[in-house]
Structure formats: structure tokens, C-alpha cells
Amino acid sequence: FPDDEPPVVTPADGTATVAEQETGYRLTVTSKDLLTGGAELAIPADLVVLVTGMVPRENGDLIGTLKLPVGNDGFFNEIHPKLRPVETVVDGVFICGACQSPKNSAEAVASGLAAVTQSAAILKRGYAELDPLIAVVDTDACEWCGLCLEACPYGAPREAEEDGKTVAVIDRAACKGCGGCVPVCPKNAIDLLGYTDAQMRAMIDGLLQELTPCQT
Numbered sequence: 001f002p003d004d005e006p007p008v009v010t011p012a013d014g015t016a017t018v019a020e021q022e023t024g025y026r027l028t029v030t031s032k033d034l035l036t037g038g039a040e041l042a043i044p045a046d047l048v049v050l051v052t053g054m055v056p057r058e059n060g061d062l063i064g065t066l067k068l069p070v071g072n073d074g075f076f077n078e079i080h081p082k083l084r085p086v087e088t089v090v091d092g093v094f095i096c097g098a099c100q101s102p103k104n105s106a107e108a109v110a111s112g113l114a115a116v117t118q119s120a121a122i123l124k125r126g127y128a129e130l131d132p133l134i135a136v137v138d139t140d141a142c143e144w145c146g147l148c149l150e151a152c153p154y155g156a157p158r159e160a161e162e163d164g165k166t167v168a169v170i171d172r173a174a175c176k177g178c179g180g181c182v183p184v185c186p187k188n189a190i191d192l193l194g195y196t197d198a199q200m201r202a203m204i205d206g207l208l209q210e211l212t213p214c215q216t
Contacts, residue, residue, distance in 0.1 A: 007031035009048050054102040066090055067155045067174075075101050086115040090154070091128065091173065094118050133194040134175040135182065141189035142167040148181035148190060157181060 008030045029043045056074040063070060068088055069077045076095045079087045086094045096111035097103060103111070122128065135148075135156065144166040148157040156175035157168045168190075179192045191197060 133177040139167040
């Protein structure tokens with residue numbers, strides 16, 4: 001329902017006697033349903049129970065440290081609510097319980113068990129698999145302006161000293177290979193493995209060679 005038009009509970013009074021007698025209910029809940037394009041619904045009910053509202057706690061430091069995405073409501077976002085309900089975009093970081101959304105105790109326990117299972121699988125394996133298609137920095141060309149760090153949603157680029165100069169280096173474990181840092185580099189010092197500038201130019205040249213010249 002729209003935030004500015006919450007459901008309205010109307011008690012049965014003298015004017016609703018007929019409806020009460022026909023339905024056997026003492027209350028009517030009226031609301032606009034967003035799923036049906038704002039159609040107004042009138043739902044008869046015996047009892048209306050107001051659930052205590054739940055809001056997320058302030059997690060600014062945790063969000064900044066782990067680079068976890070949050071929704072408009074302030075709760076942490078999973079990758080997919082059905083297929084990957086406790087996994088996040090940060091490998092090895094799982095969420096469960098009421099940090100995802102308001103949950104009752106049974107739902108919180110179920111998501112907690114799922115997160116433990118996922119964590120145990122990583123620990124039992126004993127190693128982590130990294131994506132080979134990640135960003136790489138040409139440290140000879142890099143002059144560290146920080147634009148790559150600002151563009152990266154995962155905080156993979158970091159400032160480092162190498163051979164007496166300040167350059168960007170990529171955290172292999174944090175990089176997801178999204179390529180967001182590549183176009184913002186003013187020195188063209190960043191490439192994405194598997195999609196380097198040289199590879200892209202070669203593919204374009206090969207495609208152009210296969211095209212039949214237009215006849216006029």
C-alpha cells in the first residue's frame with residue numbers, strides 16, 4: 001500500500017449492520033493495493049493485530065568496511081531472495097536474521113542455519129576461489145588520482161607505494177571484474193583481464209574484416 005495512504009480499519013456500526021450480518025465479521029480493512037494498480041480493497045476481518053514496527057540499526061561503519069549494499073529501507077541486501085538468500089556480493093560474507101528484513105524468530109533461526117552452512121562449506125574446503133577476470137593496473141602509467149577507488153562499489157583498488165611512487169593496486173579478493181574502474185582512469189592505466197583494450201580492438205578488427213563491403 002502507498003505510504004501516504006495506509007490501510008483504514010472501520011468498526012461495524014449501525015450503518016454496517018447488514019454487512020456484518022451477511023459476513024459475520026466485525027471489522028473491515030480498506031486499503032489500496034499497489035499490486036493491482038491501486039485498486040481499493042475491502043477485507044472483512046474478525047480481528048486486526050498491529051505488529052510492532054522494526055527498523056534497521058545504524059550500520060554505517062559496517063557498511064563502509066565491508067561494502068555491503070543496503071536497500072531503500074536500510075536493511076542489507078542478499079544476492080537473490082530465493083536462489084541465494086543469505087549470500088552477499090562480497091565473497092565470504094553472509095547475512096541472516098533481522099539485518100535482512102523484519103523476521104520472526106523461526107525465520108531468523110532458519111536464515112542463521114543457512115548462513116552457518118554456507119560458511120562451513122568454505123571453511124571445510126580450506127581455500128577460496130577467485131574470479132580470474134579482474135582489473136589489473138599498469139603501475140608505470142598510474143599516478144594515483146583515486147578515481148578508480150571512487151568508481152568501485154567493492155573498494156578493490158587501494159593506494160600503495162611501489163618503486164618510490166604512489167600507485168593503485170587491486171585487491172584480487174575484493175575485485176568482481178565489473179570494469180567500472182577502467183573508463184574513469186585518465187591515464188588508461190587499468191585493464192580488465194579477458195577484456196583488455198588490445199583484445200577488444202582485435203575483436204573489432206576481426207569483425208570488420210568479415211563484413212562484406214557495401215556496394216553502390
